[in-house]
Amino acid sequence: MFETLSGRLDGALGRLRRKSRLTQRDVDEALAEIRVALLEADVAVRVVDTILARVEEAAVGAMASASLTPGQQVVKAVHDELLRVLGGEPFRLRYASTPPTVILLAGLQGVGKTTAAAKLALAQLREGRSPLLVAADLQRPGAIEQLRILGERAGVAVVSDGDDPVTVARHGVAEARRLGRDVVIVDTAGRLAIDEALMREVQMVSEAIDPHYRFLVVDAMVGQESVRVAQAFDERLSISAVILTKLDGDARGGAALSVREVVGKPIAFASVGEKLEDFEPFYPDRMASRILGMGDVLSLIERAESTMDHEVAQRGVDRLRQGRFDLNDLLEQMRQVRRLGPLKGVLAMLPGVPKELRNQDIDDAELTRIEAMISSMTREERSNPTMIDASRRARIARGSGTQPAQVAALLKQFRDVHKVLRQAGVGAPSATKRRKPPRRKRK
Structure with missing residues (x-):
């Protein structure tokens, strides 16, 4: 993900890095390229305008600066603005003082919501928690069985008892209390598009179980459409945060750069692969560095560990x-x-x-x-x-x-x-130095 955006920004900022002094023409050309890069990444126009305004302000300051590296100042401004747009501080999941912590997942059909539920459950399990999955998606054929299979692979139990989503969700939370589980993840139904029936159903489930967190699952490949979806769900549910899926795909990045700025909700987690283990907290500073080609060593180390x-x-x-x-x-x-x-x-x-x-x-x-x-x-x-x-x-x-x-x-x-x-001497036996025979003393 972000490959096209990263390449475009690298080209625009790379030229600035090599400049010992900046001219207005340099700044205008760089801002124009950054605008094209962000729009091609399907970032919302209002977000693009905000980013460019702040970067231009930093660039004008760099032009007047006596620093020998004004280009680096502009690069830092772009990095800081990306960090701000992506959310600044990472999202922290706080657990209820009286278990279980109830998490509701909502979203459209096909965004990977059911898989995200299992991935989140596995992540909680690895953090020493005792999660329970609740399959409250009764609309899609095979959704309950899919979650059962994924739950079995993750080592997390799945419950789905009841004839309607509200009953299933209530029973799931009650079952978690009975079993002593400290985290409950409720998977709800989705639709191919937003409609009143979908919103009413997920709202009723939310009101019935009063979750501590309402996570909206968004497909990172959708782009600006994800912003409209997030706004619609937020109006009805007051979502807590966003989970981005398919972040490893050929996505342009508009969702990640737009949702936080437009909707005002942080990105909590990101799905970065097809395996259940490919799920991690979303770190805005690391993502900003990756977009600008600066790497993300900390995430690599954590993944290796x-x-x-x-x-x-x-x-x-x-x-x-x-x-x-x-x-x-x-x-x-x-x-x-x-x-x-x-x-x-x-x-x-x-x-x-x-x-x-x-x-x-x-x-x-x-x-x-x-x-x-x-x-x-x-x-x-x-x-x-x-x-x-x-x-x-x-x-x-x-x-x-x-x-x-x-x-x-x-x-x-x-x-x-x-x-x-x-x-190179790797694996070769070390050579022992031959000792010289002692010199005889002259009489």
Whole structure:
């Protein structure tokens, strides 16, 4: 997400960074490019005007400044304005003093609301909470079964007892109290478009259970339409915050940059992938940095800490240092890295990565092919790749659905890496210095 916006802003601000002094023409050209970038990202016009007005004010100040880096001042102004528009401080979920904390999810059909409910439940479970899911969407065929399947994968129980949404929601909250659950997440029905029946139903459910939080689930790929949806739901429900879904998709970013400014509600969480684990708190400062190509190391570290096995990672480092790193270790470490998500998303979180590399269409399927080839080898072959001859390469290729030439290329790359590491002294036995014999004293 934000790739087009990020690229456009990088081009406009990159030229300013290189300027030792700014002219009015420089500022006008940069503001025009920033306007086009924001409008192409489907940001609401009123939000674009607000951002540009404040950035222009900062740029005029930078022109009069004696600083040698006025371009950096404008970049900082853009960063600060993006941070303000995205909400400034991150949303904090506060739990009820008397459990359970009741959370109601609302939104249109097809935005990923049911999946978001399961993801939120898993996130709460991992924080040491004891959540319960309530399937109150009785309109869509299969919605209850979908939530049951997702709940089973997340390890969270799902209840849906009653003939109407209000009864189901009330029973779910009562069941949570009986079972001693401290968080209840109620999934409500959606429609393909806003209508009075939808609004009346979700309003009745909300009034019946009086939730502590009313989260509106919004598809990040919708753009400005999400602002109209948020305004309509807020008028009837007084929503607490927004959950953005499909933030990993080819979204232009208008929803994230418009909802907070127009509706005045913070973005609480973001769905950043298809897996249940791909769900995280929304940090405005980190998102602003990512939009401007500054990376997001903190989120990458947190993702690594929550998904990677530290013992496995350390074992790989130790074997590399000892010069014993083989294809068994490579397979193990590749599986660790893939837990972080798509490589393109990982690169976007790293600061200093060139725009050309960030914008590359990186094919994660190549990792899948490498994993398939290594998995088709015997453990002995992985430990000693030099024993793999032509017949073995043919067998490995058949087992992995690849070509013998691809297997040969993989083995060559692995040998080349080992050669470079040996030349660099990694894994090579330390050379002991020979002691010089003591000099005899002259008589």
